[in-house]
Amino acid sequence: MSENTFPISNPDAIVHFYRTEVLTGQEAKHFTKSDLTPTPKPEAIQTLYMRVLHLLFRFRPECHSMVPLLENIQNPVYHEGATSIMSVYIRMQQFLPMCLVYDFSLNDLLAPKKQKTLTVLSAIMNFLHFRNQRMDLIFEKQAKFRADMDRLQTYTKGNMEAEKKIETLTTIPPEQQAEAEELAAVLSELQSTKIHEYQEVDAKNESIAEWKAKIAEKTQKLAQVKVDVCNLKEDVSKLKSQIVESPEELKTQMEKMRENVKNIKSSNKEIDEQMVELQNMVQSVTHTEAEIQQMYSLLQDLESSMNNTKQRHKELTAQYEKKQKELRNLCVEEGQLKRALAMKLDKESKHKIRKQKKKEMKDQQIQDVLGQRNQIHEKREEMADRIQEISRETQQLKANIQSLRDVSSKETAKAQALYDTLSASMDKLHERIETHIVDLKQDVTKMSAHF
Missing domain, CATH: 1.10.287 (Helix Hairpins)
Structure with a gap:
């Protein structure tokens, strides 16, 4: 907890942020500082985590309490309270590593502590700030991309129209071919003279660039000399101030x-x-x-x-x-x-x-x-x-979970045995019914033959 890479905010800032950015309606009005300090309320923290998951992943809060329709679950009503908490815990455990929080446990939902809850909420707040910044940048890039696409479409249309105009203008009628040939000859002469003049201009530009480079070198040297003089003056002033009679x-x-x-x-x-x-x-x-x-x-x-x-x-x-x-x-x-x-x-x-x-x-x-x-x-x-206490609590929770798993495994084994016995009895019953039907059919055939 002491090596967090994000700032831990105070409860007032956290309450203000979640009331304005995450919660809506009556939930925002009822969420206050007393829900976090001195002891966080589990119901408020669970609803807050559900709203965060709904904001980020579009996972609605009512979906957490949905029980999967499996064959071996008896009385699914009893599982609804635990499934909502386990669903929130599993999804928060998948989400919080993105916020650089790696020690989220089930106890943080059932009996949250103040410092750990503030740390987790600060991490989520930091992630939401980062997400909003990235979203703004993405929206700006999307707007620029759309504007660029619109410009590209307008430019392509203009290019098509210009190509059509160029085709119409470049097609010379047979009546004006002689004039076009004369104009082409004049253009070639002009291009040759133009190339000659361009070469002269390039030579002058090269000489000008050389002079500019020399001038830039001299100015750089002068600037360096000035900087050295200033540094020497500063060193002299520092040395003067540091001079003390030995x-x-x-x-x-x-x-x-x-x-x-x-x-x-x-x-x-x-x-x-x-x-x-x-x-x-x-x-x-x-x-x-x-x-x-x-x-x-x-x-x-x-x-x-x-x-x-x-x-x-x-x-x-x-x-x-x-x-x-x-x-x-x-x-x-x-x-x-x-x-x-x-x-x-x-x-x-x-x-x-x-x-x-x-x-x-x-x-x-x-x-x-x-x-x-x-x-x-x-x-x-x-x-x-604190870490030792938390490790003890985690060991106790692990022991409780292991005992619950053992009990559940025993109950599943018993249920499986009952299911096996029931399936065997059902198979025997089906066989008896089939044999009884065969006997009935034989009796019916005998009676029909008799009649």
Whole structure:
């Protein structure tokens, strides 16, 4: 039942279809959804099958209850109820394989079940839809065939009339034979010139066809090139959308950035050391200036050396300012590198989040598939249980049928024995009657002779 090649409709659609397409009159009015669900009614299902057989095979419902007039049947009235059901069962068993239903049993008529009845009715509905489509196509083909036959008759009549006209026109009277010969000569010349011109036209047409073929090849090549370009553009766009920074490149960039940070730290340390040296030098200079101011009166000769020291101090301050500018630039670069590092880390975190979401989606899909698999397994077990129940019922029915056959065979054997004894007694009686008639005839002859 799970391998049906046709759709199983719901009870409402089945009731609507059979009320409009199969049943007529009061039967269509009285046929409702309660006849199918929750438990189908055997009388409604049997009448429905009879109407389907009448629609398809023109087998009237009253013909199912007709009992054949055999010699050995006693009390045929008792067989009428069973013969109608058996007739419907036999004909439905012959018809349903055309609807791709192969497991129809007698229990589907006597005690039908909901799912099996809906399956059988859906199969019949599918077959009737297919039959209506084929009938429409056949009617269209018949109409076309009739129209073609009418056209063929009209065309044959026209051809006959045209042949008669051609015969009348082709018969040249003897008075116009000379003119006909001249006209024939002119026609032959015209035909020769016509053939020559046709040859020239054919040559030009061939050249035109060659040019057209070349142009078509070029256009095909251009179209193929355009298609290839479009495909390449699509591939490039897809590849661009699929480009994701690889973790190896991120690792190399991180290592480079760490090396740059290390270099910057080392340069900062060197600058700090130089600053300490410069501060020490400045302290020494200030100390020397104090000593010079104290000893200005005594050390006028050292004024030139003091000017030199001042110039050196200026140079050192200029170097100090330069170093400060360099340190600021290095701090700016360090901030930029930190921002780039933060952007990279943000991208990595987003990429990880996307991967996690995709993994969760896949896990959810796997769980859904496993749930569906479990449901299918449960349904399969239910169907296996149903099949076992049906097989048990079929075995019981087979056993009942076999017992009924045995009983019927015993009864037929008894009836045959009775028939044999009766026929033997009848034969003996006939022989006695014949002997008695012969004796009577002899007596009559004796009495006639006596008289």
